[in-house]
Amino acid sequence: MDLDQTPWRVVFHYVDDFRIMFNRKLDHLEPWQIILYTLSAVLFFSWIRKVLKFEEYTSFRKWRMDFLRNFPMYATKWQQGIEAAGKELEERLLRHDRLKEFYKFLPDRGLHEDDILHEATTYRTMSDILFEKGRFCGSMYGVEDEDPNHQRLLKGIFDLYGFTNASYPDVFPGCRKMEAEVIRMLCSLYHGGGRSCGAVTTSGTESIILACLAYRNRAMKRGVRKPEIIIGNNAHVAFSKAAKLLGMRAIRIRSNNKWEVNVGAIKRAISRETCMIAASAPGFVYGVMDSIEEISRLGQKYRVPVHVDATIGGLILPFMEQCDYPAPMFDFRLSGVSSISVDLSKDLMYYQCYSNIGWSAGIYVSPTLNGTRSGLLVALTWATLLHNGRLGYVEKTQRILDASRQLRAKMAEVTHLELMGDPLGPVIVFTTSNPAKIHPHMLGDEMNELGWTFGFLQNPNALRLCVSLHHAKHNVVNDFIEDINKCCEKIINNTEYVYPAKTNPIYGLSTAFPDRGVADHMPVAFVDAYYATPTQPHRGGRTLSIEGRKLSQINMPTSLLATLQEKYSSEPAVTPKLTPPRE
Known part of the structure; x- marks a missing residue:
């Protein structure tokens, strides 16, 4: 083809001129130098790309914020935002503490048992009494009031x-046997x-960290210096931790x-450094089930272990x-699934464990x-599994899923709400159909x-x-729909x-705070x-008596303590009486 006859001839001539100039420069x-310089440049830019993409501390946003803090005008505004955010957070966390008195040092003499129990009872009343009606998002883990047999069992356990220690199996062999039976029941x-x-x-976070530790150690033994884990935005934050x-x-x-x-996107992200792919069953944030079968096939194809986080659905999915x-x-x-929550295969269990054979106290x-x-x-886990049995978990799963389906159906009829995703389990995520008129977080505050x-x-x-x-429970779903309307x-x-148009929600708090431009400082x-x-200020800093008791407890009305004892104790209410400190 004659390049001079094509409409791209000008471009071709410029490219040819650049080629000639580049060769002259x-x-x-020598050829080996050109190859070495080219390879070095490719490796350098590849490293820069990884750092900028994956390392949080080098993000442009953080660099820009650190740079602006060097200017006095912005630094003053930044400090004011920090103080305002801290004040709002403190007010939010202490809003249920009416007296705001604190033990700041050990009492000189130990307090009487009755006084301590009375104090603990008043602390218990800080919890919202509406929790008893089922009005919370799942932050409370415990036994339902309608199962007194389970409560009595756990108190006996x-x-x-x-006061047992599972780290000493020869001293407490019963704990060792219980743990082995729990693991075997879950593996089955x-x-x-x-x-x-x-x-x-002790938690789902520890389980995830241990799984990542096992896969990291396995990858490093194979020569990978900086192992990578592939996680979704819908996964639990414990993977990032x-x-x-x-x-x-x-x-x-x-x-x-x-x-x-x-x-x-997971397939495109797999590399030689990939040591683990994380999947959620279901996702912690949106409650949507990942395509674990497809992810498992990817793991098999590229020989990358797949960890399934089932902290939300672990005791629901098997009975659905x-x-x-x-x-x-x-x-x-x-076949591609290598671990689920706390359950690891024996080969990977070796990489999870820490051992030291040279310690003076023994291996x-x-x-x-x-x-x-x-x-x-x-022991509590062991007793709960045995108490419920398979049929017990089937019955509880049925009730939870029926309530979830009923709630989703009624929420879909609310014109101001918009459901997000199609969750398989108990998690429901929703927003508002018109956020400009009804901010989702504002709706959450009103419901609070x-x-x-x-x-x-x-x-x-x-x-x-x-x-x-x-x-x-009866009428909880109907009450929810009525209140949200x-x-x-x-x-x-x-x-x-x-x-506020922009807000900063904090995990663990049922509210959001105005975005004051200090989101990076909110964790602190x-x-x-x-x-x-x-x-x-009006108390002069003194809230304790000489013997170490709170002044408010000394003068607390006996009627209030009687009410608290009647509410939180199975024993008949009696008029409490503060006892003198121990001599």
Whole structure:
């Protein structure tokens, strides 16, 4: 083809001129030098790309904020925003503490048992009494009031195993046997087979960290210096926490329009450094089930282990089929799945454990992060599994899923609400159909005034509700729909109130705070407020008597203590009497 006859001839001539000039500039270099320089440049830019993409501390936003703080005008505004945010957080966390008196040092002499119990009872009343009606999002884990046999069982287990230590199996062999039986029951529930095993942890976060630790150690033994884990935006934040603690690189995959992790993006993100793919069953944030079967096939194809986080659905999904609800496979029946929550295969269990054979106290082996492990938690888990049995969990799963389906159906009829995703389990996430008129977080604050609590979400703004057995109680669903309609109408009719356009929700708090441009400092402000023990100015800093008792407790009306004791004690109410301190 004659290039001079094509409309692109000008472009071709410019490219040819550039080629000639480039060759003249490099004609003094030998071929091996050109190859070396080119390879170095490629590796350098590849490293820069990874750092800018995955390392949070090098993000442009953080760099810009740090740079602006060097200017006095912005620094003053920044400090004012920090103080305002800290004050709001402290007021929020202490709003239920009417007296605001704190023990700030050990009493000189120990207080009497009755006084301590009375004090603990008053602390208990800080919890919202509306929780008893089922008006919370799933932040309360406990036994339902309608199951007194379970409560009595757990109290008996506490008396037997409250002071045991599972780290000493020869001293407390019963705890060892209980833990082994718990692991075997769960492995059987998840179709793990005879070669599966695991460990009992204190939380879902510890389970996730231990899984990431096992996969990191496995990858480093194979020569990977900076292992990568692939996680979705819908996954639990514990994966990011584990990556930061363990020096791993977290590759975050955006969710698709169904709010589940994008399997195609996972495939493109797999590299030689990938040590683990995380999947959720269901997702902690939106409650949507990931395509675990497809992710499992990817893991098999590229020989990358798949960890399934079932902290939300671990004791619901296995029983859904018996409740006539569709349940996709998520457990060890899928060949690509290597671990589920606390259950690891024996080969990977080796990488999870920490051992030290040279310690002076003897060969040290720890399968979890904790050294001393309470045998009570193991015993309570063991007793609960045996008490419920398979049929008990089927019955509870049926009630939870029925309540969830009923609530979703009624919420879909509310014109001001918009459901997000199609969750399989108990999690329901919703926003408002017109956020400009009804901000989702404003709706959450109004519902809080009526005793309903939610998880406040961001990116996008939404509200999260985790359905539990409490929501299956009579009229709870109808009360919820009635109250949310009232709140929507109240917000629409109140045109004078202006809600902040941007807010900062904090996990664990059922509210959101105005965005003052200090979001990077909010974690520090929250920790300061969480551990705050402020002194009330009008009290002169003294709230304790000489012997160490709170002044308000000495003069507390006996009628109030009698009411509290009657409310939270199974014994008949008696007029309490403060006892003198021990001599």
